Amino acid sequence: MRTERNLTRLDRVFARLDREPERPAHIDVPRMSRHRVVLFTATLAFYLAIVWAVVITSWLVRLDWLVMFFRPYQQWSEIHWFVDYYVVLGQRGPTAVMVAAWLGWRSWRQHTLRPLLTLGASLLLLNITVGAAKLGMGRLGPHYATVIGSNEMGLGGDIFPSGHTANAVVTWGILAYLASTPRARRWLSAASAVTSLGVGLSTVYLGTHWLSDVLLGWAAGLLILLALPWCEPFIARAETWIFDLRDRWRAGRGRTVPVPVPVPASPVVLKPRSATAGDAPAPEREPVSQVRSPRTPIHLAPGPHTARSERTPVTPAGSRRPQHPERQPRGGTAQPARPLTGG
Template structure:
């Protein structure tokens, strides 16, 4: 008795996924009044932090106090764990993980919006954060030299690109995009809380390791939140890019499906033969045609009907009898005696034959006749 092989666990998982319906896609978020208010408040907070650091306010003094406290010396037992935890804010590893998840969602939902929205968010983050980093030129705690200073405008020194914190801003955008693209309201709430915890912990981890000031982390949180709040403004651009990509894919598929066009080659069309008038008639063999040049200057190319050859016996012509030609055709088309019975063969139209003129005189040779135009050496003498 034959038994079917038992499916493995992986086969059962894929079979269950195939039975699952496509998850519903929520409406594209719009820039509502509530979101506009949040965006304006966050932007004002962002500018306030920059101004407070530039003016060396109490926030700068608090930065120095946190740095001189040296948290990595106060709690050294968690140093090894936080060295790995801070990777959740690095751009490369987090982008790979989130892209893999959003790619799976795009494949299941047959849409490119998750991937395109994430790409737009990362592009905006890199542009805005990089401009502020290199524009302010603030040095990190490991490169600080003057205690109590804001360590800004050091454009040509090492480590002068830490304000705002790139790890913190990247953690906010990378993990916050999951809640922004959530398919259900419940998933959006859970993912929002998870992304907030991850981004806050990553920012504080950089302060613990001494790689960022506390004000860098605060400004990084504000920078990432601005990107997430501004994403609805770029949704029309994302939809247009998705439509163009799908249109390009459809054109490429139609081009591959279309058969390859082969250039037409000229084909010789055979000459149409006239049908036989009688089933009992048998075709005669083609007559040999001489290849001598014809003196006729022009020959009509219009097709003419070809008469069939009768197989009735005809009188045999002697060698002295000249070959007669057709009255309607001044050019001779045959030089073989009619008494010869040739093998049957297809007829050719008169227009396809090569006009031939017989060579030499048609008269039989005579011994006592002198060819015209020649002279004799002696004349006969008349009389006896």
């Protein structure tokens, strides 16, 4: 009785590492549904409300100052070392490299550039929107505050909204956005939410951002994730253009020179040149045969074959061996010497 072998965990890992023969058909591209439009509108309203609350120096600014005076890094100093490492999950360089490595493997395995192009589009939107907001509002951070109770806006700072928080939301949320199954999307959404929440609170703990900076960073990152379906047509066009460019490059690199087809030569007859005074008429050439006659074999000059020991070495200056008139070659009778040159 034949039984199938149960697959171990290592077998399942290697099976997942194998490259799929073609792009999987079950991977769906998110679209801008009505539910997503409602979430985008609500998040945008929340974004604008936070900006307005900070501009008018409302209760949110007073809460920022209360948290700053509380100095969490002094109240819970025993976790300072952990927070210093954890906040790296919001830095753009390390997180982008880690996520790009994972999405690069997925792109290679699934024969599609959509994961990498989506990551690039999201980071581009992040740099444009968050960078413009930082430079436009120019808010100073807690360590550089000048007047107690003020909103510190328009003083040349670049911390509003929090770039660490927005980057954590986008970088880790893109994994949930590109998930292949609903179950994976739910788990990755929860994991990215917890990670970005921890990164934002870490910046507040370290005193590098106000609490309102973190709230605006969460809203900014979520807006980018919700707006990504609007970028899908451009991502598809970019993918098609890159693949077409690759195919043209491969075709140009593997191009071979066409081999000319041999055409049988037709017999050519040269007409005699018109005779002039003092010139003899040129004879008529015979037609060239289409099939060339085989070359006649080359035969050696006639003569007996002698052994190497009986041959006289020949140099340009003559023979170096003394003459022995009494020496007879092998074979009994003397044979006439072969001429060195023809004639």
